Amino acid sequence: MTDEGFDVIVIGGGGAGLAAAATAAELGASVLLFESERELGGSTQLSAGLFTAAGTSVQAALGIEDTPQRFFQHYMDLNQWLLGPGLIAAFCENAGPTLEWLLGLGVEVPAKVSANAHMPGLCQAGVEDVWRGHVPRDQGYGLVQVLAKAVRDRGVEVVLNTRVQRLLTENRRVCGVVADDLEVRASAVVVASGGFAQDGELLARYYPAALRAGEDLFVVAAEGSRGDHLRFGEEVGASVAGDGWGLMLPTAYFQRLHHWQSGFPPKSRVYVDATGRRVMDEDASYAVSTGIIEAHGGFVWAIFDERARRTLPPGYAHWDADHVAAEADAGRTVRAGTLAGLAAEIGVPAGTLEATVRRWNGQLPHGRDDDFQRHRTLANKGSQENPEPIDDAPFYAARVLPAELVCTHAGLEINAGAAVLDERGEVIPGLFAAGEAGAGVLGQRYVGGGNAVANALTMGRIAGRNAATTQR
Numbered sequence: 001m002t003d004e005g006f007d008v009i010v011i012g013g014g015g016a017g018l019a020a021a022a023t024a025a026e027l028g029a030s031v032l033l034f035e036s037e038r039e040l041g042g043s044t045q046l047s048a049g050l051f052t053a054a055g056t057s058v059q060a061a062l063g064i065e066d067t068p069q070r071f072f073q074h075y076m077d078l079n080q081w082l083l084g085p086g087l088i089a090a091f092c093e094n095a096g097p098t099l100e101w102l103l104g105l106g107v108e109v110p111a112k113v114s115a116n117a118h119m120p121g122l123c124q125a126g127v128e129d130v131w132r133g134h135v136p137r138d139q140g141y142g143l144v145q146v147l148a149k150a151v152r153d154r155g156v157e158v159v160l161n162t163r164v165q166r167l168l169t170e171n172r173r174v175c176g177v178v179a180d181d182l183e184v185r186a187s188a189v190v191v192a193s194g195g196f197a198q199d200g201e202l203l204a205r206y207y208p209a210a211l212r213a214g215e216d217l218f219v220v221a222a223e224g225s226r227g228d229h230l231r232f233g234e235e236v237g238a239s240v241a242g243d244g245w246g247l248m249l250p251t252a253y254f255q256r257l258h259h260w261q262s263g264f265p266p267k268s269r270v271y272v273d274a275t276g277r278r279v280m281d282e283d284a285s286y287a288v289s290t291g292i293i294e295a296h297g298g299f300v301w302a303i304f305d306e307r308a309r310r311t312l313p314p315g316y317a318h319w320d321a322d323h324v325a326a327e328a329d330a331g332r333t334v335r336a337g338t339l340a341g342l343a344a345e346i347g348v349p350a351g352t353l354e355a356t357v358r359r360w361n362g363q364l365p366h367g368r369d370d371d372f373q374r375h376r377t378l379a380n381k382g383s384q385e386n387p388e389p390i391d392d393a394p395f396y397a398a399r400v401l402p403a404e405l406v407c408t409h410a411g412l413e414i415n416a417g418a419a420v421l422d423e424r425g426e427v428i429p430g431l432f433a434a435g436e437a438g439a440g441v442l443g444q445r446y447v448g449g450g451n452a453v454a455n456a457l458t459m460g461r462i463a464g465r466n467a468a469t470t471q472r
């Protein structure tokens, strides 16, 4: 620190903040990082650490040809070109180099095929034709440990348990922050304070779709996701992007924890809407599954049978044989001796539900799903055995809806250099943002597991680089 303060202040010690701080310090900047909680990590630490990137050494080692341009095309198409192409091009071009930087710091992503976000390696992140989901060893916790070490090794000053209260400005330029009622000055400030999933009022204003889940809503994002970035943005007239968007995962109404603890629904199940017809690949990536359910009235019924309930693997909190039986005993999960009886209870045409299950029994239990191609998804997840038919009474119906709130996308609008823009679209001098706090990369459609961690670390690195070279 000089008499004038620091070169860079970073607000938030999750993925974006740690990447920004380490990068700025690498370039020789003096860096101070504030973290509101008692430990570093934020949502990044809770995540699987899955990282989407194209043209990486991990893909190359597996013989996979991919380019940032191809990633860009997929990203823009899935988001219906509602995002800024310049920003997305910068993200797609820098995600690969950011992954290589992480590998250089000590993050391990083995060059082997992974069936899911829990097995280190390369997995299918979403609905991309070329696999781009990089799963690191020790998941988000591992990423944060490596980044925290990089930050320490580069001399970043880290202050825990201190929530930044506001930004300092001078002649429209951001020149520091206030924390613990003390003013600390810097040439540049990076806002990396995560999202607002824990703040009900901000959800109502910027992501009301999350509240449609009503009492089924549960939030898995970190405690520190209080939306301070939006309050900072208001102080300086920042433009807000990503309004109305976030990631809600489809879950059974009775889940209250991320699936690692809640467990997984039985493989032998079909999702039907109010017509009684099957509407989707039940294992579809959440790049598309939430959108499909919303297009079918906001929820679907998971239909399964007694054998599926009984053979649920033990050890999980909610998708567990006893828990499902208890839900049925309480009348919240519907149970009936026949499919016609089940249909009557949930208010769908009995003949249609019977036909749906008959068609299922004739297809995927024999290895192919002509209607929804679920055999492909199951194969990509490494599933060895075909699902069973649904024919063992009693039958069950449980509501599945987007109810698990993972992250929010509304934040301070940034340009390709992670500089924050004002409402006229001009750069606010001295202010950068990244991760959930810096908006524009995370769109209406989550491009796949790994989209948000890649955004946080890639844009965090860009923010750190540009903040370090900002002159007062």
Ligand SMILES: Cc1cc2nc3c(=O)[nH]c(=O)nc-3n(C[C@H](O)[C@H](O)[C@H](O)COP(=O)(O)OP(=O)(O)OC[C@H]3O[C@@H](n4cnc5c(N)ncnc54)[C@H](O)[C@@H]3O)c2cc1C
Residues within 6 Å of the ligand: 011, 012, 013, 014, 015, 016, 017, 034, 035, 036, 037, 040, 041, 042, 043, 044, 045, 046, 047, 048, 049, 050, 051, 052, 117, 162, 163, 164, 165, 192, 193, 194, 195, 220, 221, 222, 223, 224, 225, 226, 228, 258, 406, 407, 434, 435, 436, 437, 449, 450, 451, 452, 453, 454, 456
């Ligand atoms: C359970 C779970 C699993 C997930 N899995 C994946 C996955 O595998 N892949 C993927 O791409 N995405 C995943 N996500 C989403 C992804 O983890 C996040 O979107 C991303 O990590 C956010 O990074 P961030 O740096 O913006 O925010 P965070 O990591 O949340 O960091 C923000 C930090 O800022 C701190 N802070 C807040 N306000 C202040 C303040 N005023 N002053 C100081 N500090 C402050 C917070 O305490 C927090 O530590 C998952 C999320 C969850 C919750």
